[in-house]
Amino acid sequence: MSYGEKIDIIDIDYTWSLKNYIRAFDGVYIVTIFKSIMISAITTIVCLLIAIPVAFYISFSSIRMKSILLVSIMLPLWTNLLIRTYSLIAIIRTKGHINSSLEYLWESTNNLLNFFNLANYEIMGESFIPLNLMHNNYSIILGLFYIYVPFMIIPIYLVLEKFDRNLLEASYDLGANHIKTFFKVIIPNISPGITSGIILVFIPCLGSFIIPDLLGGADSQMIGNIIERQFKSANDWPFGSALSFILIYITLVIISVRHVYSKLYSKLHLRGNL
Amino acid sequence: MKKSLFYSPIDYARNKYLKYITIIFLITLYLPILNLIIFSFNDSKRNILWRGFTTKYYNKVFENDVLFSAFLNSLTIATISTIISTILGLTTAITLWKFNFYLKKYYDIALLFPIIIPEICMGISMLVFFNFIHWPNFEIWPLTLSNIIIAHVSFTFPFIAIIIRSRLTILNNDTLEAGLDLGANNIQIIRLIILPFVKPAITASFLLAFTLSLDDFVITFFTSGPNSITLPVKIYSMVRFGITPEINAVSTLLILILIFCTFFLIRYLSKNNKEV
Known part of the structure; x- marks a missing residue:
């Protein structure tokens, strides 16, 4: 269908034209595709930064604690994506809990200042300005992070479980400090987990449309939103299909890169060069 | 340590x-x-400050006909699609495990495809597909859900096939040969050897597919029509209209159902592990 052309409101002609693909690569759309990739990449990096310490802590804790922590990380995965996004809205919206607690803090500080007759100096500003946490790109990143971070923790944890801890001891024994050990010993050893975590986070992020739709603002569209709009309101199915095919191509490219990488990795491992 | x-x-x-x-x-x-x-227990329409305990929003949810029918739709879809996809997944797994055929390697990869590609692509491909083959719009109730059920089967059965297949890989071939030796025919082998062996995997994957189907929003969103609204789709439209405690109440109920399913699954799996 992505090669077809829209000829009527409901009719679609299959003409094998490439017009929709060309259209996807100009102006607004290529910017959006690039932006989606950027947002997903930032989310993936943030997930990685949080997931590594958490996975570390889980894999090194006692067996009982381990199962509790693992279940508590898995449990949000079983709750609906929509519900979790909605629950995040309640926290970060303009009149949400973060802003109301900040307002409370502001008022109590102001009262304290009043008590010391300092209110006239307006140290805290004239009135409380709520933070604008919703409807921007940061809120999308926060939402995506909140939804997809378990997908990053679990693969890293699984690799860490198999990781030979004597290597750590050897590294410290040979005089490396924590940071050096982390970069020279741990990172190369858990890199299969990291790559699968990146794939598990990056691909759903790229295709997500609920989170940008609910948390994002007017100018924070992602490719998923545009595809959805082509099918639901703009009613341009061929163009929507072309866009989603581009999305599938990006996914396949990422997966094949990972495949090549893992082959390279196992080769290196066999040679003992790692 | x-x-x-x-x-x-x-x-x-x-x-x-x-x-x-x-x-x-x-x-x-x-x-x-x-x-x-x-x-969800807050007695306030705007739901910003805590104004006392109430369960009136739960009553409202139970009195709401649209929500109830959406919930019924979700349950029906999940049940039927899970049964179909369990059967399909089981047969796929046995086929892939037992037989070697032309292009089997590519079939394996194709099986992974619905899991890998972004959900939205899966959803719109379903929408385009039903439109392309001119799937009729049924008027009678369970049939109105037919296209959602088909879509759900197509995305849940790879999960089931993979889980059952990984269980089948540890089935010893000697057991099958012993069965053949003792004069069992193919149906008896499947019924008496393979099915009891993969039963835990079937249960686990059944529950997994059930929760996946109950939980799914994106694919349902693209395939559902005005007559076939499921609970997540209904919640989405409610969220778009604004934030009310009613959504909290519905969400809490859905979370409870899913946690119950998960708990059941974990209990079952750990019990089974102990037996082995």
């Missing part, structure tokens, strides 16, 4: 920075959900 008097540098469980990061992380992971559950 061995307990020692010395604080070993590789004992990361005692590293306080890691501990704080994990604790803060878990709080951020659970705070919104807990907040959602607590505020």
Whole structure:
């Protein structure tokens, strides 16, 4: 269908034209595709930064604690994506809990200042300005992070479980400090987990449309939103299909890169060069 | 970890920075959900401040016909699609495990495809597909859900096939040969050897597919029509209109159902592991 052309409101002609693909690569759309990739990449990096310490802590804790922590990380995965996004809205919206607690803090500080007759100096500003946490790109990143971070923790944890801890001891024994050990010993050893975590986070992020739709603002569209709009309101199915095919191509490219990488990795491992 | 008097540098469980990061992380992971559950009992229309305990929004949910029918639709879809996809997944798994055929390798990859590609692509491909083959719009109730059921079967059965297949790989071939030796025919082998062996995997994957189907929003969103609204789709339209405690109440109920399913699954799996 992505090669077809829209000829009527409901009719679609299959003409094998490439017009929709060309259209996807100009102006607004290529910017959006690039932006989606950027947002997903930032989310993936943030997930990685949080997931590594958490996975570390889980894999090194006692067996009982381990199962509790693992279940508590898995449990949000079983709750609906929509519900979790909605629950995040309640926290970060303009009149949400973060802003109301900040307002409370502001008022109590102001009262304290009043008590010391300092209110006239307006140290805290004239009135409380709520933070604008919703409807921007940061809120999308926060939402995506909140939804997809378990997908990053679990693969890293699984690799860490198999990781030979004597290597750590050897590294410290040979005089490396924590940071050096982390970069020279741990990172190369858990890199299969990291790559699968990146794939598990990056691909759903790229295709997500609920989170940008609910948390994002007017100018924070992602490719998923545009595809959805082509099918639901703009009613341009061929163009929507072309866009989603581009999305599938990006996914396949990422997966094949990972495949090549893992082959390279196992080769290196066999040679003992790692 | 061995307990020692010395604080070993590789004992990361005692590293306080890691501990704080994990604790803060878990709080951020659970705070919104807990907040959602607590505020479903809040006696306030705008749901910003706590104004006392009430269960009236639950009553409202149970009285709401649209929500109830959406919930019924969700359950029907999940049940039927899971039954169909379990049968399909089981047969696929046995076929892939037992037989070698032309292009089998590519069939394997094709099986993974619905899991790998972004959900939205899956959803719109379903929409385009039903439009392309001119799938009729049924008027009678269970048939109105037919296209959603087909879509759900197509995305849940690879999960089932993969789980059952991984269980089948540890089935010893000698058992099958012994069965053949004792004069069992193919049907008897499937009924008496293979099915009992994969039963735990079937149960686990059944529950997994059930929760996946009950939970799914994106694919349903694209395939559902005005007559076939499921609970997540209904929640989505409610969220778009604004934030009310009613959504909190529905969400809490859905969370409870899913947690119940998960709990059941984990209990079942751990019991089974002990038996083995």
